Amino acid sequence: MKVTINDVAAKAGVSIKTVSRVINNEPSVRPVTRKKVMDAVEELHYHPNLAARNLAGTRSYTIAFIYDNPNAYYVIDMQNGILEACKARGYELLIHPSNSKSPDVHKELEDLVEHSKVAGLVLTPPFSETAEVIDTVRKLGVDYVRIVSAEAADKDEDNCIQVNDSSAAYELTRHLLDHGHKRIGFLCGGEEHVSTHGRLDGYKRALRAAGIAAEEGLILKGEYSFDSGVQGAKTLLQSTNPPTAIFASNDEMAAGALFAARLMNIDIPGQLSIVGFEDSPFSRQTWPKLTTAHQPNNEIAKCAAALVLSKARSKGASESGSASKEAGIQRSFTPALVQRDSSGPAPE
Amino acid sequence: MKVTINDVAAKAGVSIKTVSRVINNEPSVRPVTRKKVMDAVEELHYHPNLAARNLAGTRSYTIAFIYDNPNAYYVIDMQNGILEACKARGYELLIHPSNSKSPDVHKELEDLVEHSKVAGLVLTPPFSETAEVIDTVRKLGVDYVRIVSAEAADKDEDNCIQVNDSSAAYELTRHLLDHGHKRIGFLCGGEEHVSTHGRLDGYKRALRAAGIAAEEGLILKGEYSFDSGVQGAKTLLQSTNPPTAIFASNDEMAAGALFAARLMNIDIPGQLSIVGFEDSPFSRQTWPKLTTAHQPNNEIAKCAAALVLSKARSKGASESGSASKEAGIQRSFTPALVQRDSSGPAPE
DNA sequence: CAGGAATATGACAACGCTGTCATCAAAAGG
DNA sequence: CCTTTTGATGACAGCGTTGTCATATTCCTG
Numbered sequence: 001m002k003v004t005i006n007d008v009a010a011k012a013g014v015s016i017k018t019v020s021r022v023i024n025n026e027p028s029v030r031p032v033t034r035k036k037v038m039d040a041v042e043e044l045h046y047h048p049n050l051a052a053r054n055l056a057g058t059r060s061y062t063i064a065f066i067y068d069n070p071n072a073y074y075v076i077d078m079q080n081g082i083l084e085a086c087k088a089r090g091y092e093l094l095i096h097p098s099n100s101k102s103p104d105v106h107k108e109l110e111d112l113v114e115h116s117k118v119a120g121l122v123l124t125p126p127f128s129e130t131a132e133v134i135d136t137v138r139k140l141g142v143d144y145v146r147i148v149s150a151e152a153a154d155k156d157e158d159n160c161i162q163v164n165d166s167s168a169a170y171e172l173t174r175h176l177l178d179h180g181h182k183r184i185g186f187l188c189g190g191e192e193h194v195s196t197h198g199r200l201d202g203y204k205r206a207l208r209a210a211g212i213a214a215e216e217g218l219i220l221k222g223e224y225s226f227d228s229g230v231q232g233a234k235t236l237l238q239s240t241n242p243p244t245a246i247f248a249s250n251d252e253m254a255a256g257a258l259f260a261a262r263l264m265n266i267d268i269p270g271q272l273s274i275v276g277f278e279d280s281p282f283s284r285q286t287w288p289k290l291t292t293a294h295q296p297n298n299e300i301a302k303c304a305a306a307l308v309l310s311k312a313r314s315k316g317a318s319e320s321g322s323a324s325k326e327a328g329i330q331r332s333f334t335p336a337l338v339q340r341d342s343s344g345p346a347p348e
Numbered sequence: 349m350k351v352t353i354n355d356v357a358a359k360a361g362v363s364i365k366t367v368s369r370v371i372n373n374e375p376s377v378r379p380v381t382r383k384k385v386m387d388a389v390e391e392l393h394y395h396p397n398l399a400a401r402n403l404a405g406t407r408s409y410t411i412a413f414i415y416d417n418p419n420a421y422y423v424i425d426m427q428n429g430i431l432e433a434c435k436a437r438g439y440e441l442l443i444h445p446s447n448s449k450s451p452d453v454h455k456e457l458e459d460l461v462e463h464s465k466v467a468g469l470v471l472t473p474p475f476s477e478t479a480e481v482i483d484t485v486r487k488l489g490v491d492y493v494r495i496v497s498a499e500a501a502d503k504d505e506d507n508c509i510q511v512n513d514s515s516a517a518y519e520l521t522r523h524l525l526d527h528g529h530k531r532i533g534f535l536c537g538g539e540e541h542v543s544t545h546g547r548l549d550g551y552k553r554a555l556r557a558a559g560i561a562a563e564e565g566l567i568l569k570g571e572y573s574f575d576s577g578v579q580g581a582k583t584l585l586q587s588t589n590p591p592t593a594i595f596a597s598n599d600e601m602a603a604g605a606l607f608a609a610r611l612m613n614i615d616i617p618g619q620l621s622i623v624g625f626e627d628s629p630f631s632r633q634t635w636p637k638l639t640t641a642h643q644p645n646n647e648i649a650k651c652a653a654a655l656v657l658s659k660a661r662s663k664g665a666s667e668s669g670s671a672s673k674e675a676g677i678q679r680s681f682t683p684a685l686v687q688r689d690s691s692g693p694a695p696e
Numbered sequence: 697c698a699g700g701a702a703t704a705t706g707a708c709a710a711c712g713c714t715g716t717c718a719t720c721a722a723a724a725g726g
Numbered sequence: 727c728c729t730t731t732t733g734a735t736g737a738c739a740g741c742g743t744t745g746t747c748a749t750a751t752t753c754c755t756g
């Protein structure tokens with residue numbers, strides 16, 4: 001019923017060791033032999049048994065996905081991307097939700113690596129941006145990839161998949177400027193997120209490039225939540241000289257801003273333009289639908305996973321040179337403008 | 349470094365087989381011996397190696413979570429609940445997102461069971477409510493638990509965790525009736541979901557119990573989406589004799605309804621009450637916040653997982669009697685009313 | 697208190713794979 | 727053409743558990 005390496009070996013007329021060599025891409029196998037084995041594998045629909053591999057080998061066929069994020073859409077997208085990458089390479093995924101503020105994180109990570117014997121870690125914010133966490137991971141000597149805002153990659157590019165918040169925010173701001181907006185309000189996300197700073201930076205740069213001075217009164221602190229968006233927009237719109245456009249740091253805040261504007265009977269986008277960030281399903285659940293920047297979380301995660309896996313595999317195998325610069329894996333992403341209905345020309 | 353069963357055996361002064369017996373709760377171990385072993389396990393912080401167990405034993409220590417649901421919050425909640433249950437019992441979780449409409453589901457399930465050797469399946473809607481899928485699963489002879497609307501459990505209660513949509517909807521409707529509403533609109537979710545029918549049923553029963561005839565014109569077909577909520581509410585509110593309250597079949601629709609009402613300058617809850625269903629984060633991202641029914645997805649999932657695990661374990665072990673009626677696992681849940689700000693007394 | 701039935705425990709062979717090391721064949725060198 | 731080197735292949739021993747079956751111990755019963 002269940003086909004094992006023995007069956008393949010028998011069918012191919014070689015020893016099980018040779019089959020093992022072939023499926024692990026080890027050198028020293030003649031092309032003819034390799035072909036014979038591959039054919040047998042194909043015919044029998046052979047899949048190596050993960051448990052046996054984990055047990056026998058020194059390397060592991062499991063990676064872990066660590067997250068602590070209230071945004072379920074984000075997590076699911078990431079997870080699916082990682083899952084795809086794992087499936088494609090015959091790896092297993094260990095899902096590990098955790099609390100980044102808990103003092104146990106370090107012990108948890110240690111357990112994960114020592115006891116569960118994982119080959120690599122995919123870290124998302126806030127873990128990926130927490131120096132202590134990264135330190136712990138490094139000390140453990142396990143492969144890892146951090147998904148981070150480009151600003152946070154400092155000196156660790158080899159282990160990072162970067163999201164260029166600043167550039168995307170620049171583009172989004174340009175979009176508003178191009179539509180004639182001169183006074184653009186900016187609602188910041190939480191201070192603790194690196195992305196918050198990147199997005200603000202992009203906004204400021206775009207303004208500067210357009211020869212417009214950033215006005216402190218138009219930049220409001222906040223956090224990545226609906227309520228924060230509502231409050232921020234209210235403050236902005238009730239000021240003596242309100243902006244004609246609002247850049248909310250994520251879609252959820254933008255939805256809040258939209259809501260606040262509606263309450264004040266302000267027409268969107270007629271009297272006020274609003275843009276969000278991320279292109280979460282959220283941005284399609286508002287009315288009008290949000291103009292935003294599309295962050296391809298699924299793709300990002302897929303690359304992150306592919307990267308850890310390539311690290312793990314190169315280490316396990318022939319230690320052949322600089323596999324760290326694995327080709328074909330995109331390392332940097334810039335969310336692109338998605339123009340929908342919440343933004344338009346400045347009034348008058 | 350890594351502590352194995354041998355270390356425990358040595359420390360306890362018994363054979364590894366005896367240690368195995370203890371950790372697997374097998375009979376025929378003297379209490380004294382059992383204690384000795386337990387102590388050693390404790391002291392050494394021994395955890396059995398999953399890979400070895402999977403390889404050696406006939407039973408498996410992995411269960412799978414199958415889902416196909418656009419609602420990320422739902423999935424994450426479920427997943428976390430299952431994960432907790434697994435961790436508590438030393439099981440592993442295989443995450444399997446899938447497309448319920450794809451013709452490959454059956455093959456996928458087969459693969460999962462045959463090749464990945466999973467011990468059990470946790471099925472959520474729509475899988476849990478699709479006769480063909482359940483058939484396939486049954487034929488495969490693998491343990492499973494379906495999370496379903498109570499109406500869909502027919503004759504399979506042993507393998508179901510039921511969510512009592514009808515009762516919850518009844519309560520929600522009662523809430524509106526108690527506030528003096530006599531004309532209550534109802535926005536249905538998608539026909540294909542069993543929950544849609546349960547919720548409608550609860551609504552109708554409550555009306556009947558209050559001696560109010562259900563008016564066909566107040567019941568609108570739709571689907572579980574924001575847009576559908578917007579459309580439904582518009583239709584209802586623009587009719588010649590609009591209702592004073594709207595029961596939306598889930599929070600997303602309720603958010604849409606809220607939005608539509610706002611557009612029409614209708615005060616919530618002053619002129620119109622709106623209730624949702626599920627208590628997703630969504631219901632707190634609207635303004636005013638939604639009155640809804642709290643569906644404890646995390647808890648539900650935890651119970652579902654606990655149930656499959658108890659099935660799998662009883663089967664593997666001494667086959668001792670009716671473990672199917674495992675005690676202590678809640679089998680039925682009725683979402684409870686959560687009163688927030690979108691509902692109030694009927695106008696006048 | 698012998699004799700047999702339970703009960704408790706251990707020795708040892710799997711499980712399916714990888715790692716190590718030995719062997720064998722082909723290519724290279726003199 | 728023989729020796730050396732290198733490449734290709736296989737035999738075999740684990741990895742940490744569980745399952746099977748044999749053995750040792752305890753408990754009854756007459």
